[in-house]
Amino acid sequence: MNNYITLSDIENLEELIKEAIQLKKENSAAGLGKGKTLGMLFFNPSLRTRLSTEKAAKLLGMEVMVMNADKDGWALEFEDGAVMDSNKAEHIKEAAAVLSQYCDIIAVRAFPELKEREKDEAELVINNFTKYASVPVVNLESATGHPLQALTDAITISELKKSKRPKVVLTWAPHPKALPQSVPNSFAEIMQKSNVDFVITNPEAYDLNPNITKEVSIVHNQQEALKDADFVYVKNWSSYQQYGQSPKVEENWTLTGEKLKATNNAKVMHCLPVRRNVVIADEVLDSYNSVVIHQANNRTFAAQAVLKSLLKK
Ligand SMILES: NCCC[C@H](NC(=O)CCC(=O)O)C(=O)O
Ligand SMILES: NC(=O)OP(=O)(O)O
DSSP: OOOBSSGGGOSOHHHHHHHHHHHHHHOSOOSTTTTOEEEEEESSOOSHHHHHHHHHHHHTTOEEEEEOHHHHSOOEEOSTTOOOOSSOOEEHHHHHHHHHHHOSEEEEEOOOOSSOHHHHHTTHHHHHHHHHOSSOEEESSOSSOOHHHHHHHHHHHHHHOSSSSOEEEEEEOOOSSOOOSHHHHHHHHHHHTSSSEEEEEOOGGGOOOHHHHTTOEEESOHHHHHTTOSEEEEEOOOOTTTTTOOOOOOSOOOBOHHHHTTSSSOEEEOOSOOOBTTTBOHHHHTSTTBOHHHHHHHHHHHHHHHHHHHHHO
16 A cells, blocks of 8 residues: 555455454554654544554554644645745645655544535645655545555454345435535545445435446435445435535434334444434444444554554655
8 A cells, every 4th residue: 555545545344344353352552563653644623543553553652743734833825836926834845745754654633624516525634745755655535535444344344244245335414514424425535446235325415426326226215225235324415406505305314213114124334423313313323333442443444554554665
């Protein structure tokens, strides 16, 4: 692995999942990271990504430096040829080059603005870090993807599935804020690389980028989609067609215990943080069907497998 920006950076998904599950069993440092430093830059808040990736790096023997880049760093300019006479003090060319002296791996979180689709799809922040850094770069959730979360999710399904080819349903749910499509995009991508029967259900105005969902069956009736599901992955996202907007939805899309009855006693997944009783009802999150805590624990081993693969290069 040279970088971990999108899921296409994974050379062999099955092997990487096996590696993560093995690392989870060993729960020990491989020593591979000794004398190496991971630098993490956050342009947005985080609990799991920040702490699980730090833990993963430390389990491998690495040193870790974390910076809330949005608050503590200089405002970065990303435009080539910019005349920097405004509020941005430092160009990504210097920032990435300097960080590459201090770090052996750089990891970056930068959410979309959700204003202009083309701008978000250009992945300005993560792509410029990759372009100007001389060390591997890891995506900690970018404008259009969250590949560490998706790897975690594939590991979790692999561990918990009871049949060879489980039915996995990704369902949209309501939310008071307009959220990125990053998590559902990457989940849809990794499910298409996995041996699962994959269905996405969302209100009409919320179809994801068709270049990502490709051949996936998209069902606009949630109850119909949930039938016989073995895994239900719940997530809100803002509209792709009416980019970044939250068009009104009449029906109630919150995942409740009543809706879960149509499933095959499905395991319920969410990347977290989750808004209780808006996205998922208490009775589901507090039931044995919920695997969200198990899932969050796997963030460490997904990160460990990816960092290990980068360190080996
Ligand atoms: N990385 C996990 C999800 C991060 C982000 N969620 C959020 O911003 C939720 C914030 C809130 O509930 O206010 C998202 O959906 O991409
Ligand atoms: N799931 C996830 O990425 O959580 P954080 O936003 O807390 O890192």
